[in-house]
Amino acid sequence: QVQLVESGGGLVQAGGSLRLSCAASGRAFSSYTMAWFRQAPGKERDLVAAIRWNGGSTVYADSVKGRFTISRDNAKNTVYLQMNSLKPEDTAVYYCAANRSPVVAVPEYYSYWGQGTQVTVSS
Numbered sequence: 001q002v003q004l005v006e007s008g009g010g011l012v013q014a015g016g017s018l019r020l021s022c023a024a025s026g027r028a029f030s031s032y033t034m035a036w037f038r039q040a041p042g043k044e045r046d047l048v049a050a051i052r053w054n055g056g057s058t059v060y061a062d063s064v065k066g067r068f069t070i071s072r073d074n075a076k077n078t079v080y081l082q083m084n085s086l087k088p089e090d091t092a093v094y095y096c097a098a099n100r101s102p103v104v105a106v107p108e109y110y111s112y113w114g115q116g117t118q119v120t121v122s123s
Contacts, residue, residue, distance in 0.1 A: 002026040002112040004096045009117030012086055016121070020081040022096030022114055030054075030074040033099045036081045037107060038092035038119075045095070049081060050104040059104055063089075086121045094119050 008020040020036065035050035049070035050059045058070055067086075072079040079096060094117050097110035 002029065002032065002098050004098060004112055004114035006094065006096045006114040006117040009094060009119045011120045011122065014086060014088055014121055014123050016086050017082070017084045018086065018119060020083065020094055020117060020119075022079045024077040024079070024098065029077040029098075031100065033101075033104055034072055034079040035097050035099065035104060035110065036070060037095045037097060039095070040092040045107050047105045047107075048094070051079065083119070088121045088123045090119060091121050092119060093117065
């Protein structure tokens with residue numbers, strides 16, 4: 001069992017930055033692929049970024065490449081999402097998720113989810 005708690009969301013102006021954190025409790029955090037998804041009102045939950053268990057491989061949505069960076073600290077059981085050059089279209093609830101499957105882009109493959117944190121980018 002893994003429990004995930006996100007933090008760091010908030011209101012920011014376009015062009016600004018935020019850093020999201022996801023603290024995990026439970027065993028074997030370092031064995032999970034960790035990811036950030038986001039969901040805007042009326043839209044599906046989409047992958048933002050994912051990072052393999054050892055941090056050696058990352059995946060990003062095209063819309064955030066070059067602006068967002070995912071990282072993890074297995075010693076602290078924490079995964080981060082540094083978001084720079086934020087745009088109004090980045091506004092959504094951001095969710096942290098954990099997965100032991102090789103499939104990273106499909107939400108249904110993730111076993112554990114956090115409660116979400118709101119990110120609002122004003123123009």
